[in-house]
Amino acid sequence: MTARRAANAWARSFERSLKALTRSAVKSGTRALGRALKPARAQRAPPPGAGAWLPGVALGAAGALRFRLYRPPDLKFGERLPLMVMLHGCGQDANSFAASTRMNRIALRERFLVLYPEQDRLINAQGCWNWFDTRSGRAYGEAALILKAIDQVCLLHPADRTRVAVAGMSAGASMAALLVTRHPERFKAVVMHSGIPPGTAHSGLSALGAMHGHRPTLPLAATPLTMAVCWPPLLVIHGEADGLVSPQNGQAAVQAWADAAGVQAGASRQVQRGKRYPMTVTDFKRKGTTVASHVTVGRLAHAWSGGAASQPFSDAQGPDASRMAWAFAAKQFRG
Numbered sequence: 001m002t003a004r005r006a007a008n009a010w011a012r013s014f015e016r017s018l019k020a021l022t023r024s025a026v027k028s029g030t031r032a033l034g035r036a037l038k039p040a041r042a043q044r045a046p047p048p049g050a051g052a053w054l055p056g057v058a059l060g061a062a063g064a065l066r067f068r069l070y071r072p073p074d075l076k077f078g079e080r081l082p083l084m085v086m087l088h089g090c091g092q093d094a095n096s097f098a099a100s101t102r103m104n105r106i107a108l109r110e111r112f113l114v115l116y117p118e119q120d121r122l123i124n125a126q127g128c129w130n131w132f133d134t135r136s137g138r139a140y141g142e143a144a145l146i147l148k149a150i151d152q153v154c155l156l157h158p159a160d161r162t163r164v165a166v167a168g169m170s171a172g173a174s175m176a177a178l179l180v181t182r183h184p185e186r187f188k189a190v191v192m193h194s195g196i197p198p199g200t201a202h203s204g205l206s207a208l209g210a211m212h213g214h215r216p217t218l219p220l221a222a223t224p225l226t227m228a229v230c231w232p233p234l235l236v237i238h239g240e241a242d243g244l245v246s247p248q249n250g251q252a253a254v255q256a257w258a259d260a261a262g263v264q265a266g267a268s269r270q271v272q273r274g275k276r277y278p279m280t281v282t283d284f285k286r287k288g289t290t291v292a293s294h295v296t297v298g299r300l301a302h303a304w305s306g307g308a309a310s311q312p313f314s315d316a317q318g319p320d321a322s323r324m325a326w327a328f329a330a331k332q333f334r335g
Contacts, residue, residue: 239300
C-alpha cells in the first residue's frame with residue numbers, strides 16, 4: 001500500500017471515529033469532550049500564523065501514524081533546524097494541541113520545526129497514547145511509530161537529527177518519558193507536563209491508580225525499566241491543583257532521574273511573573289549540569305500552563321510552559 005493510499009484510509013477511519021465520538025459526547029452531555037471534538041473541517045484548519053502546516057503519515061510494523069509538521073517560512077539553503085516533538089494528551093489532536101500550546105509561534109520566532117504525532121481514535125477512543133500498555137507491547141509499538149515519524153521528518157525536511165527534544169501533556173508526557181528512557185540517544189531533552197513517570201503502570205487499571213499517585217509495589221528501579229545515567233535532561237511541569245493526575249507523579253519523575261544520576265535536589269526558588277500563577281522551581285544538578293528540573297505551578301489544574309484560553313486542557317493564567325519547554329531544550333542543544 002502506498003503512503004498516499006494509507007493516508008486516505010486512515011483519514012476516512014478518523015472521520016468515522018470522530019463522528020461516532022461526537023454523537024456519544026452529545027448523548028452524554030459531556031461539555032469538555034464536546035469542545036475537544038470539534039467538527040472535522042475545523043480540526044483540519046491550520047493553526048494561525050506564518051509558516052507551513054504539513055500533513056504526513058509514518059508507516060511501521062505497528063501500523064500507521066498520522067502527524068502534522070510545522071515548518072517556519074523563509075528557510076535558507078542548507079539550513080538545518082532543531083526539532084521539537086509535541087505529544088498531545090487525551091481528548092486532543094495535533095491541531096488542538098498546537099492551538100493550545102502555541103508552540104508554533106515560538107518556532108516561528110526561534111526558528112525550529114515542530115512535529116505533532118497524532119493518536120488515532122480507533123486505537124484509543126479518547127485519543128490517549130497507550131504508554132502504560134507494555135505487557136502487550138502496544139506502548140512500544142506506538143513509540144516505534146513516533147520514532148518513524150521523526151526519521152521521516154529528518155529525511156524529508158531540514159531537521160537536525162542531533163538536536164531533537166520531545167515534550168508531552170498528560171498521556172503524551174508519559175509517552176515522551178517512555179520514548180527517551182528506551183531511546184535516550186535520540187533526544188537531547190524531554191519535557192513532561194502533568195504526566196506519569198515510566199515504569200509506574202503496565203495496564204489500564206494500574207495506570208488509573210498511577211494517575212491518583214499510587215506507586216508500584218516494587219520500587220521503580222526494580223521494574224523492567226532500567227535506570228540509566230545517559231537519559232537526557234528532564235523538565236517536569238505540574239499543577240498543584242491537578243485533580244486528574246496527582247502532582248506526586250511529577251515529583252516521582254524527577255526523583256527517578258535524580259536517582260539515576262546520583263544527585264540531590266538544590267534549593268527551591270519561588271518565581272511569579274506579573275499576575276500569572278506562582279511557581280516553585282527545583283533543580284537537580286551534577287557538576288553544574290542540569291539532570292532534572294521540577295516546576296510546580298500554584299493553582300494550576302490539569303491544563304497546559306499558559307496555554308490558549310479557548311482550548312480545553314489549557315489555562316492562560318499559568319506561566320508559559322511552551323516558553324519554558326523551548327528554553328530548556330535550547331539550553332541542551334547548545335551544550
